[in-house]
Amino acid sequence: MSSVVSFIKQPKEFEYFALSSLEEASKILLAYGENAHILAGGTDVVPNMKRGRLSPKSIVNIKRIPNLSYIHIEDSILKIGALTTIEDIRKSSLLRDNYQALHMASEVMGTQNIRNVATIAGNVCRASPASDMIPPLMALGANLKIFGPDGERIVPLEDFLVGPEKTQLRIGEIVTEIRVPKQPKKQAFLKLKRVSHDLAKINICAVFDYAENRCSNIRITVGSVAPKVVRVKRTEEFLEGKELNDEVIEAAGRIVQTEISPITDIRSTADYRRKMGKVLLKRVIKTALERRVAR
Amino acid sequence: MNTKFYTDISFKVNGKQHRLKAKNNWTLLKLLRDNLGLTGTKRGCDTGDCGACTVIMDGKACHSCLILAPDIDGKEITTIEGLSVDESIDPIQEMFMNGGAYQCGFCIPGMIMSSKALLAENPDATLADVKRALDGHLCRCGTYNQVLNAFAVRESNEK
Numbered sequence: 001m002s003s004v005v006s007f008i009k010q011p012k013e014f015e016y017f018a019l020s021s022l023e024e025a026s027k028i029l030l031a032y033g034e035n036a037h038i039l040a041g042g043t044d045v046v047p048n049m050k051r052g053r054l055s056p057k058s059i060v061n062i063k064r065i066p067n068l069s070y071i072h073i074e075d076s077i078l079k080i081g082a083l084t085t086i087e088d089i090r091k092s093s094l095l096r097d098n099y100q101a102l103h104m105a106s107e108v109m110g111t112q113n114i115r116n117v118a119t120i121a122g123n124v125c126r127a128s129p130a131s132d133m134i135p136p137l138m139a140l141g142a143n144l145k146i147f148g149p150d151g152e153r154i155v156p157l158e159d160f161l162v163g164p165e166k167t168q169l170r171i172g173e174i175v176t177e178i179r180v181p182k183q184p185k186k187q188a189f190l191k192l193k194r195v196s197h198d199l200a201k202i203n204i205c206a207v208f209d210y211a212e213n214r215c216s217n218i219r220i221t222v223g224s225v226a227p228k229v230v231r232v233k234r235t236e237e238f239l240e241g242k243e244l245n246d247e248v249i250e251a252a253g254r255i256v257q258t259e260i261s262p263i264t265d266i267r268s269t270a271d272y273r274r275k276m277g278k279v280l281l282k283r284v285i286k287t288a289l290e291r292r293v294a295r
Numbered sequence: 296m297n298t299k300f301y302t303d304i305s306f307k308v309n310g311k312q313h314r315l316k317a318k319n320n321w322t323l324l325k326l327l328r329d330n331l332g333l334t335g336t337k338r339g340c341d342t343g344d345c346g347a348c349t350v351i352m353d354g355k356a357c358h359s360c361l362i363l364a365p366d367i368d369g370k371e372i373t374t375i376e377g378l379s380v381d382e383s384i385d386p387i388q389e390m391f392m393n394g395g396a397y398q399c400g401f402c403i404p405g406m407i408m409s410s411k412a413l414l415a416e417n418p419d420a421t422l423a424d425v426k427r428a429l430d431g432h433l434c435r436c437g438t439y440n441q442v443l444n445a446f447a448v449r450e451s452n453e454k
């Protein structure tokens with residue numbers, strides 16, 4: 001991220017296309033190549049155009065493409081349309097009752113009027129290391145369905161994210177759906193921030209099954225502590241199969257601290273983030289165990 | 296004027312139909328204030344962080360500073376001006392007035408539009424719902440408590 005102070009100006013002029021089909025949108029994206037940018041909710045694209053960080057020659061609005069906004073379970077897989085807004089996710093009783101990690105993230109992402117228009121695929125494709133929606137999706141083992149000039153492909157989210165604000169999305173491609181194949185019984189997501197609007201100082205997600213006092217299939221992701229959202233695999237390996245008592249969680253918290261590489265920035269210090277990694281690990285596991293039911 | 300940077304749009308604001316040629320890099324906020332003279336909607340941060348520019352578009356409260364002008368084609372928009380017709384005012388405006396929920400007034404149109412969208416969808420909104428719905432609004436004068444009080448008074452009046 002560059003300077004704290006950025007001057008807000010009218011975006012540089014551009015051509016605008018609003019398409020009603022994936023095929024049409026893909027054609028225009030191919031034609032303009034690096035000079036085109038997809039517009040969905042726009043809550044990130046538009047401010048960045050005003051800050052001069054993005055200057056596309058063509059904006060490709062995909063919001064008029066039908067059938068890209070839905071939340072349902074099909075063949076035991078949770079499928080969420082790319083244009084589903086964060087507010088749709090927050091309002092979904094299916095997600096509130098069965099995918100708490102995702103639902104809890106939608107409650108603390110941005111602010112109300114951002115949630116009303118921001119889309120889940122937009123958040124994923126922006127690939128911010130501080131994303132609130134990526135940690136739960138990654139912990140839940142999400143895949144992305146992507147439409148492109150060469151047909152459709154399915155990519156695991158973990159592979160899709162290449163670096164800070166960098167994804168595998170090729171020119172001409174559009175993410176159409178997010179799929180979550182697993183439904184762990186215990187899930188929670190926590191975000192540490194200063195004020196309502198803020199990006200996370202650090203956020204964390206834990207999902208696992210828990211039977212006979214032992215956890216299994218535990219996956220933990222942490223955001224805002226590395227160039228990408230990270231899966232803390234050594235912590236997961238340590239916890240797998242164990243009883244989640246205070247001693248175990250305490251030890252796991254110390255391992256988490258060695259798997260993250262936070263920096264000092266405008267929102268927090270590396271030191272505080274590292275300390276809070278351990279605290280949040282404890283809190284997120286306890287929250288998941290208590291199976292909090294959202295408002 | 297290079298027409299490839301402009302889009303013909305047709306849309307409604309406060310019930311009135313408009314047709315014009317919008318420059319693609321204009322925002323809805325600029326269009327409302329500068330082209331339509333509806334200056335009740337304010338430019339605070341211009342980046343979606345303060346809520347002062349909030350309008351209701353197709354039923355959803357959103358930041359007009361984040362909406363590109365061509366994107367409003369076919370949409371219906373309500374601004375603060377749309378809440379008071381002739382000499383009447385909206386019950387929400389009356390609630391804010393009675394609660395003394397304003398000082399300089401700059402942030403208030405935005406707060407009122409978010410409140411309007413909330414109550415239209417959920418007339419039984421609790422204070423927790425109000426806090427969430429208004430979580431994107433900044434007030435430099437610090438009227439937050441007065442705003443919440445205005446809702447609290449309304450809530451107890453309804454009981």
